[in-house]
Amino acid sequence: MRLLSTFFLLMFFLPCQATGSLPELGNPSERALNPEEERLMGRAFINALKAQGALLDDELVNDYLQNLGQRLAINSPEQNREFSFFIINANDINAFAGPNATIGINKGLILAAKNESQLASVIAHEIAHVTQKHLTRAFQANNDTNLVTLATVLAAILVSSSDPTASAALMMGGVAGGMQQQINFTRSNENEADRVGLQILSKSNLNPAGMVEFFEILQSSTFFGSESDIEYLRTHPLNSTRIAEAASRTPKVSWSTPNDSLLFQLARARLAIANSDNPTELQKNFLPEKNEKPAKTYARALLYMRLNKTGLAITTLEALVKKHDHLWYELSLAYAYLQNKNQIGALSIYKGLSDIYPGYLPVIHEYARALIQFGKYGACTQLLEKQLTETYNSNTYKLLAQSYSGQKQLLNAYITNAKLYAHEGLYELAIQQINSALQLPDIKPEATARLEATIEIYKKNYKIE
DSSP states (O other), rough: HEEEEEEEEHHOOOOOOOOOOOOOOOOOOTTTTOOHHHHHHHHHHHHHHHHOBBOOHHHHHHHHHHHHHHHOOOOOOTSSSSOOEEEEEOOOEEEEEEGGEEEEHHHHHHHHHHSSSHHHHHHHHHHHHHTTTTHHHHHHHHTTTHHHHHHHHHHHHHHHHHHHHHHHHHHSSSSSHHHHHHSSHHHHHHHHHHHHHHHHHHHHTTOTHHHHHHHHHHHHHHHHGGGGHHHHHHHSSHHHHHHHHHHHHGGGGGSSOOOHHHHHHHHHHHHHHOOOHHHHHHHHGGGGOOOOOOOHHHHHHHHHHHHTOHHHHHHHHHHHHHOOOOOOHHHEEEEEEEETOHHHHHHHHHHHHHHHTOOOHHHHHOOOHHHHHTTOHHHHHHHHTTSSSOOOHHHHHHHHHHHHHHOOOOOHHHHHHHHHHTTTTOHHHHHHHHHHHHHTOOOHHHHHHHHHHHHHHHHHHHHOO
């Protein structure tokens, strides 16, 4: 089961460079995966990305994308399906749908989009690939792959996030290169995903004209260079006919539908500032101007922080907070105070925000990091333990384990880390944590019994998966 699931998840993430038609696959219902297999594949897929450090570590931007994605998903043909959206920390312009309705958007694509409707059009398109079952062909077309092929694909996938050139060499050097044709989206797939995507955008009250606008951006050679440089165009073939068809399907009400949001512009600002290789040079793009939009002021404050001009950042953000009541501005001000070692100012803002948004994890986690920084482990533990509800979040467990360690509660720290790994299906690591807990001095017999029972549960789950 573990080997089969690993192979299938790799097939979903495989970059497609060649074009071609799909083979005859027979009845689409044949060899279909059951829900548990899909769940395991999705989890393994995300874990592989995490292991490579491929996921963007910005909880505010991730939360924004997740909310936008869910807004679209509930208006899709499978509105009751659980989708998961995440950002790949890569500058290429790409997006993809993976196993178990996981959808990844590259950071570079968000930066390429000019407004929210353009970004939403890509997400809606990927949702449509899932709901229209386009990806199931990858399962059916590759059911006889041997271990050599699996190893070639695995190597390509593991290398691709950090060295695309090496990945491409591996792909072309093995038989996996031939599989690209089998899982590449066809023109008909793309047209259908466009059609369904436009419907999703309209139902979500997001401007469907964003799809055509983004197509035109992708085709702009003066902006990006040749089309062959854009990964998204390799996996999602685009031509003038497809653009014209999308334009003809765009509802006439587009002019009255919102095409942007403040949150998109703030998220894009965070990515742009964090992504800059030359923040000093970037300053000329964010000079103050009269009646400027709040997103630009916010971006300039973030730039000041990157340049370690904390005083300017604080002054800018304090003025922004006075004019506009927005969570992201207040969080950035608290972080600026933190940078400036203003413990009272930072913790005061975080405490106030955590009272207003008691279950909002981006706030809770920033507050927890500040408490850990100032050695207030007891308050941090109390804050985080309230978040251990049915909704799992890896950062909650990581921070809680840090807080327990800071209080010298090593048993709780090991158990919390074990729960973290077990949630993610990493049972070997979970067992290692429990074994470390069993080596602690003065551990009570009843605790030893519970820990040994936990190991047996983890071993059983590991064998099943």
